[in-house]
Amino acid sequence: MLLAYTLLLYREFFEGKTLYWGDILYYFQPMALFAAKEIQRGRLPLWNPFLLCGQPYVGNPQIGLFYPFSALLLWLSAWQYITLAALIHTYLAALFCYGFLKLRTQSTSAALLGAIVFSGSGAFLGKAQFPPMLFSLCYLPCVFYSVENAIQRGSFISKIQIAIAVCLLILAAHPQVAYLTFLLLFAYLPFRLHSLRRPTRTVQKKSSGPLKAFYGCVAGIIWGIFLSSCQLFPVLQLALDSSREHLTPWQANRFVLHPLDLLGLLFPHFFGSPAYANYWGAGNAWEIAVFIGWIPLIFIGYALLSWRYSPDVRFWCTVLLFALWLSFGISMGLYWIAFYVLPGIALFHDPARFLIVFHFAACVLAAHGYGIFRKQLPQRGAIYVTCSAVILTALPLVYYTTDWLPMVSPDRLTLTQTPIRLSFASRIYTPEHSTYWSRFVTEGYADYGESSRRFLQLRLHTLLPNLNMNADLPSASAYEPVPIAAAARVDGMTRLAISLGEPNAIRLISLMNVSALLLPRIYHFSNPWLNEIRSTYGPLRTYLNFYPHAQVWTVEQLIAVDNLMRQEDIMASPHFDPLKQAVLKRLPPHSHWVYNPLMPAKSVVAKAVWKSPDTLSIFVQTSHPTFVVCSVTAQPGWHARENGHDIPLYSTDMAFMGFPLSPGTHRLSLFYCPAAFAIGSYMSLSTLSVLIGMLLSQYMCKWRCHFRAARN
Numbered sequence: 001m002l003l004a005y006t007l008l009l010y011r012e013f014f015e016g017k018t019l020y021w022g023d024i025l026y027y028f029q030p031m032a033l034f035a036a037k038e039i040q041r042g043r044l045p046l047w048n049p050f051l052l053c054g055q056p057y058v059g060n061p062q063i064g065l066f067y068p069f070s071a072l073l074l075w076l077s078a079w080q081y082i083t084l085a086a087l088i089h090t091y092l093a094a095l096f097c098y099g100f101l102k103l104r105t106q107s108t109s110a111a112l113l114g115a116i117v118f119s120g121s122g123a124f125l126g127k128a129q130f131p132p133m134l135f136s137l138c139y140l141p142c143v144f145y146s147v148e149n150a151i152q153r154g155s156f157i158s159k160i161q162i163a164i165a166v167c168l169l170i171l172a173a174h175p176q177v178a179y180l181t182f183l184l185l186f187a188y189l190p191f192r193l194h195s196l197r198r199p200t201r202t203v204q205k206k207s208s209g210p211l212k213a214f215y216g217c218v219a220g221i222i223w224g225i226f227l228s229s230c231q232l233f234p235v236l237q238l239a240l241d242s243s244r245e246h247l248t249p250w251q252a253n254r255f256v257l258h259p260l261d262l263l264g265l266l267f268p269h270f271f272g273s274p275a276y277a278n279y280w281g282a283g284n285a286w287e288i289a290v291f292i293g294w295i296p297l298i299f300i301g302y303a304l305l306s307w308r309y310s311p312d313v314r315f316w317c318t319v320l321l322f323a324l325w326l327s328f329g330i331s332m333g334l335y336w337i338a339f340y341v342l343p344g345i346a347l348f349h350d351p352a353r354f355l356i357v358f359h360f361a362a363c364v365l366a367a368h369g370y371g372i373f374r375k376q377l378p379q380r381g382a383i384y385v386t387c388s389a390v391i392l393t394a395l396p397l398v399y400y401t402t403d404w405l406p407m408v409s410p411d412r413l414t415l416t417q418t419p420i421r422l423s424f425a426s427r428i429y430t431p432e433h434s435t436y437w438s439r440f441v442t443e444g445y446a447d448y449g450e451s452s453r454r455f456l457q458l459r460l461h462t463l464l465p466n467l468n469m470n471a472d473l474p475s476a477s478a479y480e481p482v483p484i485a486a487a488a489r490v491d492g493m494t495r496l497a498i499s500l501g502e503p504n505a506i507r508l509i510s511l512m513n514v515s516a517l518l519l520p521r522i523y524h525f526s527n528p529w530l531n532e533i534r535s536t537y538g539p540l541r542t543y544l545n546f547y548p549h550a551q552v553w554t555v556e557q558l559i560a561v562d563n564l565m566r567q568e569d570i571m572a573s574p575h576f577d578p579l580k581q582a583v584l585k586r587l588p589p590h591s592h593w594v595y596n597p598l599m600p601a602k603s604v605v606a607k608a609v610w611k612s613p614d615t616l617s618i619f620v621q622t623s624h625p626t627f628v629v630c631s632v633t634a635q636p637g638w639h640a641r642e643n644g645h646d647i648p649l650y651s652t653d654m655a656f657m658g659f660p661l662s663p664g665t666h667r668l669s670l671f672y673c674p675a676a677f678a679i680g681s682y683m684s685l686s687t688l689s690v691l692i693g694m695l696l697s698q699y700m701c702k703w704r705c706h707f708r709a710a711r712n
Helices: 002-009 011-015 023-040 068-074 078-105 108-120 122-129 131-153 156-171 175-197 210-227 229-241 259-265 295-304 311-327 334-341 351-375 379-403 433-442 453-461 467-471 485-500 505-511 564-572 675-711
Strands: 427-429 514-520 530-532 540-545 552-555 557-560 581-584 605-612 615-622 626-633 638-642 645-647 650-652 656-661 664-672
Touching (some): 002 078, 002 108, 002 379, 023 078, 023 131, 023 467, 068 078, 078 122, 078 131, 108 351, 108 379, 122 131, 122 351, 131 175, 156 175, 156 210, 156 229, 156 675, 175 311, 175 351, 210 229, 210 675, 229 675, 295 311, 295 351, 295 379, 311 351, 351 379, 485 564, 505 514, 505 540, 552 605, 564 581, 656 664
Parallel strands (some): 427 514
Antiparallel strands (some): 514 540, 530 540, 615 664, 626 656, 638 645, 638 664
16 A cells, blocks of 8 residues: 555656756756766766866765665666655655554554655655655654664664664765754653553563663664764765854754744645745745645544553654744744754754654654544444545645656756867856856746746756756866865855956966856856857856966965965965965975976976876976976875875865976876775774674574474
8 A cells, every 4th residue: 555655646757757856956866977977887986076176976965875775876867766766765764654653553554544644745755856865764764663673572683673774874865864863763762761661552561671672772773873884984074174064053044934834734735836836935845844634633633632641642742842843943942942952953954854853753643643543443444434544644645746746758857058068177167056046946936847848948058056967067166065165165265256357266267277157148257368159058158268277287386374364365366376376284395395486387298187087197297396286176085196106285275286296207196085985984894794793693593592492
């Protein structure tokens, strides 16, 4: 029944259509396409050279490179992978939710109703336009099912199940959903520990001791965290170098639930619908989706009648109320307190995402309410009531999925042309992409559904980040939620210089090795070094950059400035020329490099060729000591090597890499291999080996016992 229900939700998938809406089109499909190309070539994509002059791919907190379902990219296109993976995870979410509710309610029909509500409501399916969030949400009930199974049975296998569930939750690559899951789990474990001391009907007689069960669950959670170290360690490394480490309460208070939005519980289209391009509510429609159907609301009310007699109802009702209170943001006060009290909450924005916890608690309460209601029915008529309740719950949710699962034919998502063909050694730059973002995404959802072919083509032709990846065009700009701080700072400084028409704008563009500047047609940028292409390419105004620029070059002067603000002041000066000067935190040692200002620059030849997305081959021929600058974002994990010898790299011009060279002919290789990834991989493999060894040891003990019993 759950499988049939899931296929009904994704009914357009069987017509050959794919999901595309929102972040799928702008971020996750280009990222998946890049990973698919690299995996099919037999390479592991560690570095992404297409965004912001280069960004880490491994360690991106919203990219599940090591998630097992990523293996589907070997056989499927990026569009097919996203849609099929969303369908599979919706079914798995229903299955795991059913398993957890069956353990807690001891009722098949109650668990079925709760699973239908969880997997079909807007709070879950609304996340389909953000695939990692939907994938991670699938493991929220999975973790609770594994924990409840370990508490009731106490076997070693159940602890392994917890480890696998926690590992998959983290590898699914949405840290905020993982954080909310752990937050709820750490509230649930003390509650269950207390309930084990006073057994109820839902606890089996052979249940292990409270402390033993608690320690077993904690051990499983720790094993799961160690098992996912290959994802966690690179993410932590990127978080240290990112501009998004801690938010203020006002920055975090982006998307919130307003009291009037609760009308969506009864009237799902009160604020309009994205499917009809008439949404007029505040914020994103999918962030505040609270509709779970009308029948479940009745059973939630029925569950509240047993408040005095059911500890489970009291716990989940408390969770529901606190999650709802937090989702209102700082205006209601509780989120403000939690922001400074709860560790880790300052790393994430959007208080409305506490509706995930609200939604899960509502599903559990609906299941408990129906379980209590069904016990009062006569045995003969219970099956008819169950069928009616399931159908009346499922039908509104199936109808409601048209708001959250828009699909189009893949041929409508093909980029037919690009404004200019560039080599892989140069980049495009789209500094005003926020203009198009507001036009096509935020204002009215006019880009939605099969009838929006013209809008979809306009969106594709804007080359909004990160659509440039589909055309194999590297970009100096990007839509990157967790960027390297230095690269984002240079990008922001360049965008400001362009908007103000400052004289150093063209030099900053050339510093990032930009060959083509793409602006909306409503903007005009005048500079003698820029030549506008007189073409009618969609909504773009295209300029070719004739100011000297290259992938690598040598400079004539080094400026040592330790303070980051001073570096930015020097680079913003109209007298700064990045092709002749370089700003460093510290000068290279004189034993490795000596600066000679009398040597002409033309005696140096420097070339660079990308061998792979994370390997750059550089050729330099010089007759004097020189300093080479490479327009690739600096990040711990980059190494320079020549003839087996390491060459030290220096942070140059705030965001890029540089290195000194002695006179002669040099052939170097720059490659990206972060230590955090290597350590995390060893940690994951070691943990996996230990768990397999422990599992085999348990089975061998059982086999010995059975063999002795048979021999006796």
